[in-house]
Amino acid sequence: MLMRLPDKKHKHSCEDHDHDHKHDHAHDHGHGGHHHHHIEIKSEADISKAFVIGGVLNLVFVVFELAIGFMTGSVSLIADAVHNLSDVVALFLSWIGFKLNKSKPSPQFTYGLKKTSLVITFINSITLILSLIYILFEAYHRFIQPQPIAEDKIILVAGLGIAVNFFSAFLFRKNQHDVNVKGAYLHLMMDAFISLGVVVAGFGIKFTGWTILDPIAACLIVIFIAKGTFSLLRESFVLLVAGVPLAIDSAQVRSQILSCTEVAEIHDLHIWSLSSSDVALTAHIKMKEQKHPGDLFLKNLSQMLRQKFTISHVTIQIEIGDSQDVNCELDNKC
Structure with a gap:
């Protein structure tokens, strides 16, 4: 599987790339967002x-x-x-x-x-x-x-x-x-x-x-x-064993998310396979501004991850200001 690698030096707003996809939907849950899209096998x-x-x-x-x-x-x-x-x-x-x-x-x-x-x-x-x-x-x-x-x-x-x-x-x-x-x-x-x-x-x-x-x-x-x-x-x-699929570079995924101008930092990033054809991602993202970025940001971020890395099920938890998630024990760098 060929992937287009992101340009680490390029900063862009995830709100600049709003595309109309019939099956896309995003949910805002308090301080987090959830978006998922399933890739169906034809015939x-x-x-x-x-x-x-x-x-x-x-x-x-x-x-x-x-x-x-x-x-x-x-x-x-x-x-x-x-x-x-x-x-x-x-x-x-x-x-x-x-x-x-x-x-x-x-x-x-x-x-x-x-x-x-x-x-x-x-x-x-x-x-x-x-x-x-x-x-x-x-x-x-x-x-x-x-x-x-x-x-x-x-x-x-x-x-x-x-x-x-x-x-x-x-x-x-x-x-x-x-x-x-x-x-x-x-x-x-x-x-x-x-x-x-x-x-x-x-x-x-x-x-x-x-x-x-x-x-x-x-x-x-x-x-x-x-x-x-x-x-x-x-x-x-x-x-x-829930490892990162061989076709996906987790470092490139992290870099691509950080390339969004709204994002200050990312931690507790996990990528794994839900099945033989579906890939999931969860991450905690800290924003630069003291406000929630909105559903459009979450929708476009999910679309970008799906298009560039074939990640079909994305769950993002938004962190604002100095908030720190006490539950991210899996990430030693939290």
Whole structure:
């Protein structure tokens, strides 16, 4: 995600940038203000359908590929099938996470069940890593004990796997700002490349007779997909523990708020993910003048944070004069 970085030297009034947005609203609560805007994922029904179609297609193919893999004795084909099976589970979990991400708030769960989707995304990345470990384990045994392989069947089945996985990934090509959708897309694309590697290994064995190419292909596939897997794990972990999303620089956010001419200082700044697609911010802002800046200031500040940093839920507490919030214990610099 690309962000336009603010100019630290430029001071401007947040009241100078009033834009008309249909879904914007601001609330003034005593000495604070609250503004929020939710980014909706388009075609929710289409995405749900994509999860179902992709899951069913891959489940049918897994059963077929496992059977052929054991018949031919190909570790790369078996590994591909096991990895596909993990992705069937991943698609199911991602679909649940996507649906929970749309849950409505309740008196007990005031943000809804959106946070659950982050837990599911983390589980997805863990299952993918376990699949990689299994592939390496099977490849190691085939290095030690090479076995004859029916390469023609391997090429045919793996070729079918490429078609199934690319088609399934195509269903998720859009709306990847949701981590669950992104995770599903990444799983399926990895499976397609794994199948491609198996096809290459099959042709290599066919023309050279070197059965060791089968476990070599499996190891190369693991190396190829490991980077993306650990990246997804890191991203989901940061979101799960309420860390600042990797695409947002908290120092730049602080600098942008301070660039408003009305603002004297900012403290108790917190940025975290409410879900796989919604980011929240809370902050205490001390004003230069001995009066509340008004709803227009809060509205424009919220719009600016959303446009520059994709922060969709902003809560600001205004402090005037020498007032000090005794509750900001999380910020040691208060």
